[in-house]
Amino acid sequence: MQSNTGAMEYHGFMQVLTVTNLVKRYGEAEAVRGISFSVAEGEIFALVGPNGAGKSTTLRMIATILRPTAGSIVIAGHNVTTEAPEVRELITYLPEESGAYKVLSGRDYLRFMAGLYTTDAAERAKFVQRAEAIADLGDKITARIGTYSKGMTRKLLLARAIMTEPKLAILDEPTSGLDVLNSLEIRKIINGLAEHGTTVLLSSHNMLEIEYLSHRIGLIVQGELKEVGPPAELKRKHGARNLEEVFMKVAQA
Amino acid sequence: MKRFWVLFVKELRELITPQTIIPIVLIVLVFLGLGKVIAQQSKAQNKPQPVVVVDNDDSSTSADVVQELRSDNLTVTLEQHAALPDFSKLANEKAVIVIPAGFGHDLTLGGAATLQTYTIQNGFSIARLADTGLVSSAVAQLNAAVATERIARLAPHTSPAQVLAPVHNDEHLVAGGKVAAVSPADVGAYLSSQIAFVPVVLFIVIVFAGQMVATAMANEKENKTLETLLSVPISRASIVTAKMLAAGVVASATAVAYVYGIHKVQADFTGSQSLSASARAAIGQLGLNLSPGSYVFLGVVLFLGILVALAIALVLGAFADNIKSVQSLIMPLMMLLLIPYLATLVTDVPSLPTAFKVVLYIIPFTYTFQAMPNLYVHNYGLVALGGAYELLCFIVFMAIAAKLFASDQILTLRLRGLRFRR
Numbered sequence: 001m002q003s004n005t006g007a008m009e010y011h012g013f014m015q016v017l018t019v020t021n022l023v024k025r026y027g028e029a030e031a032v033r034g035i036s037f038s039v040a041e042g043e044i045f046a047l048v049g050p051n052g053a054g055k056s057t058t059l060r061m062i063a064t065i066l067r068p069t070a071g072s073i074v075i076a077g078h079n080v081t082t083e084a085p086e087v088r089e090l091i092t093y094l095p096e097e098s099g100a101y102k103v104l105s106g107r108d109y110l111r112f113m114a115g116l117y118t119t120d121a122a123e124r125a126k127f128v129q130r131a132e133a134i135a136d137l138g139d140k141i142t143a144r145i146g147t148y149s150k151g152m153t154r155k156l157l158l159a160r161a162i163m164t165e166p167k168l169a170i171l172d173e174p175t176s177g178l179d180v181l182n183s184l185e186i187r188k189i190i191n192g193l194a195e196h197g198t199t200v201l202l203s204s205h206n207m208l209e210i211e212y213l214s215h216r217i218g219l220i221v222q223g224e225l226k227e228v229g230p231p232a233e234l235k236r237k238h239g240a241r242n243l244e245e246v247f248m249k250v251a252q253a
Numbered sequence: 254m255k256r257f258w259v260l261f262v263k264e265l266r267e268l269i270t271p272q273t274i275i276p277i278v279l280i281v282l283v284f285l286g287l288g289k290v291i292a293q294q295s296k297a298q299n300k301p302q303p304v305v306v307v308d309n310d311d312s313s314t315s316a317d318v319v320q321e322l323r324s325d326n327l328t329v330t331l332e333q334h335a336a337l338p339d340f341s342k343l344a345n346e347k348a349v350i351v352i353p354a355g356f357g358h359d360l361t362l363g364g365a366a367t368l369q370t371y372t373i374q375n376g377f378s379i380a381r382l383a384d385t386g387l388v389s390s391a392v393a394q395l396n397a398a399v400a401t402e403r404i405a406r407l408a409p410h411t412s413p414a415q416v417l418a419p420v421h422n423d424e425h426l427v428a429g430g431k432v433a434a435v436s437p438a439d440v441g442a443y444l445s446s447q448i449a450f451v452p453v454v455l456f457i458v459i460v461f462a463g464q465m466v467a468t469a470m471a472n473e474k475e476n477k478t479l480e481t482l483l484s485v486p487i488s489r490a491s492i493v494t495a496k497m498l499a500a501g502v503v504a505s506a507t508a509v510a511y512v513y514g515i516h517k518v519q520a521d522f523t524g525s526q527s528l529s530a531s532a533r534a535a536i537g538q539l540g541l542n543l544s545p546g547s548y549v550f551l552g553v554v555l556f557l558g559i560l561v562a563l564a565i566a567l568v569l570g571a572f573a574d575n576i577k578s579v580q581s582l583i584m585p586l587m588m589l590l591l592i593p594y595l596a597t598l599v600t601d602v603p604s605l606p607t608a609f610k611v612v613l614y615i616i617p618f619t620y621t622f623q624a625m626p627n628l629y630v631h632n633y634g635l636v637a638l639g640g641a642y643e644l645l646c647f648i649v650f651m652a653i654a655a656k657l658f659a660s661d662q663i664l665t666l667r668l669r670g671l672r673f674r675r
Contacts (some may be wrong), residue, residue, distance in 0.1 A: 067661055085488065100476070116486065119487070
């Protein structure tokens with residue numbers, strides 16, 4: 001069932017995220033040009049597009065970091081612009097290029113971040129325990145983050161982003177910098193997260209990964225959302241063998 | 254509050270690392286060592302200084318002269334009827350004094366006689382240049398001794414002291430309308446050391462605090478942690494405050510360490526010249542001792558100065574891309590500190606031309622540096638006004654910082670040409 005905003009009801013569940021006519025301008029340049037979509041509870045929705053298409057800007061606006069120039073974003077009934085503190089309690093965000101505090105150990109970093117999401121000691125410990133299991137860094141969890149490889153840091157950050165089982169997890173290129181095995185593992189974790197009711201909004205360049213992972217995708221080209229739908233449906237619609245072909249056809253059109 | 258505490262502890266942990274602690278400890282150790290070296294040097298200067306006396310006169314008068322020089326804290330190596338020594342072979346001697354033939358004869362007749370003196374300057378440090386007055390002060394002592402002897406001989410019923418210094422200076426110092434019988438030079442030397450000490454400490458603390466908070470901001474950007482931090486459920490005001498507070502705490506602790514070090518250097522340096530009991534009493538009598546209330550006042554104005562510096566540094570830090578750029582970003586703050594710092598040290602700010610005063614009084618830190626001199630003259634109104642102005646500046650810069658943190662600009666601002674990035 002296609003709505004007038006290009007979104008589709010997912011399994012008939014409530015919409016966790018609704019983006020309406022979202023615009024972001026930097027001076028003269030328009031990075032995001034009136035895009036609309038919505039994501040239902042437990043759904044994995046991916047924004048796909050080339051570099052500079054406006055994916056990260058859109059995710060940043062949803063994550064309360066950038067202010068939209070126009071349009072609205074509502075997360076579980078809260079407007080991102082006017083109710084940012086309430087929204088931040090519901091979301092977690094993993095930026096594409098992100099790091100952690102190098103002087104802290106992996107465990108201390110997780111404890112620090114968990115302490116910002118809860119004031120309850122038992123819950124904090126539970127978050128850290130869950131994150132350590134996800135990150136799976138073994139003894140290195142007590143070593144300084146400054147000594148971690150890029151892949152280890154990314155796993156730690158991803159674990160941090162999902163340890164609180166947020167209402168909406170916003171993951172910008174979650175597997176960036178990870179090898180094939182680690183990427184597969186992360187995909188499994190994201191799937192499991194969605195099965196537990198967390199809504200996942202992610203972005204990626206990796207069409208193959210997106211095809212296996214996402215329930216629905218949105219194709220962004222030059223700040224405009226050109227197509228929204230499940231991968232299989234989009235492939236059928238454009239007579240394409242894979243998402244890359246779909247993307248090429250949409251971009252050239 | 255608990256979440257704020259979590260953030261504050263993280264900020265502290267980032268600031269307190271071996272890389273930041275070791276230099277501070279080293280600097281304090283250097284200060285302590287420096288104090289000992291200075292103390293040893295000034296002790297060495299007070300020891301009898303070696304000189305060579307070439308006595309070509311060989312009279313009882315010249316023997317008296319040698320005796321007088323010996324009693325004047327000089328170690329004399331005596332050479333009789335000799336040519337001038339080879340100066341390049343004199344390693345430790347500070348001077349060569351030649352008593353020419355006929356010297357005693359001229360003096361005995363009641364006339365004037367001439368000594369040839371050669372002061373040897375082998376080093377040009379401040380400490381070594383202090384030796385330049387050695388010979389002239391010895392000759393002055395010699396003159397006084399000869400004159401005393403001559404007066405006693407020619408006018409036995411006259412006191413030589415009254416002839417040599419007939420006018421006695423009964424010194425008084427007036428400050429704030431109060432009078433005390435004390436040497437103004439003694440009090441002046443003491444107070445200027447006090448007044449010069451505080452700005453040095455202030456300068457260190459403020460520069461340190463400013464640099465720390467700007468670096469903390471740059472760190473968040475360079476390590477790509479800022480974006481994550483901005484998305485967590487904690488207010489932007491808490492993020493700003495935690496950074497400022499942590500920098501304030503570490504800078505204050507650093508200041509305590511440095512003040513201790515500087516104080517030790519000063520104590521070792523001035524140890525022999527400490528204030529006499531009478532001068533101390535006179536300072537109290539003149540009201541030139543700061544009361545506990547004045548110290549509290551000073552503390553408040555100092556604290557406000559640090560807060561202004563932190564707020565400015567936070568705004569400047571928002572422009573930083575990385576830690577390297579902090580150095581150039583912090584320059585405007587350094588200039589704002591350096592101008593009133595130097596003005597306080599080398600000029601009398603209240604008597605400067607109006608244009609200079611206006612410029613100085615626009616800079617909030619002027620009030621911090623000027624607080625101590627103003628408290629000495631009980632100008633509490635100006636100190637309070639300065640405190641109020643600093644508070645206003647702090648509020649303005651905090652508002653700017655809060656606005657930056659609440660907007661996109663905290664992520665998009667950059668130093669180079671103030672460009673905005675996507």
